[in-house]
Amino acid sequence: MLNYTTYSEAGGVGKTTLASNLAVAHARGGLDVLVVPLDPQDGNLSRLFGVDTARADDATDTLVRHLIQRPKGAFEDLIATTEGVDIVPEHNMLSSLPDYLRREQRQAEELGESFGLHSQLLRVLREHDVNEKYDVLICDPPATEGVHLYNAIHATRSLVIPLEPSAKGDASVQGLESLVTGLSTNLDMDVDVLATVPMGFKDTRDQREMLNTVEYDIPEIVGERTSLFEGCWKQQCSAFEYVKEHRSRVREYEV
């Protein structure tokens, strides 16, 4: 099984854009894909795919309930499918996930039990045989360090990192290796980097120089495609779907 978390130190670099389009790319390649986005904020992956209709519904079952061992229904019933990709939609309850998890941890400790703050997503996915049912698992957490990010990385152990190829992004590229080492230390596990993907590349000399300093694989580069990705948010779909369904003429560079 191929598991990864889209990760970047800062927000707005392209994690969600990358996660959503990679998911559709895998599905188009014939793989069974599950996406578990974990970002409590608006403008998250569920919004992009238009599967966030129940995000404010307090009565509905949510992944958060499963993470704190209080499910209201079957895990399978959480799943929404779009463009051939299965997604566990984000819910507003995700913003209180740190509190919910700490409460569970306190209770467990009082009973002399252990409760892994960062291993609950992995537990839920294992309990539902996700590794047997799917070929690919992609998590898309927020950039901020905390239980969302750590649960995602714990469940996947690998990262795909969007890079900002600018002078500002340069600083985070220089610190990338130590950042990944820090995550490994924090979680007490080996965290692999499968790929780094420059987003919004304009092929300037500075950008090319910057990419030369990246220690990880760069299997693909995504150019500056503001119109395309704006269109995706507007139509709530992947770039694949957008180019096919919402462009009146074919733009070779988008294809």
Ligand SMILES: Nc1ncnc2c1ncn2[C@@H]1O[C@H](COP(=O)(O)OP(=O)(O)O)[C@@H](O)[C@H]1O
């Ligand atoms: N290659 C790109 N070219 C132009 N705009 C992009 C590109 N990749 C992402 N964006 C835009 O940047 C913004 C942030 O992207 P997003 O994927 O939501 O980042 P993150 O999930 O890391 O916060 C979005 O408006 C998105 O459409």
Ligand SMILES: [Mg+2]
């Ligand atoms: Mg995002």
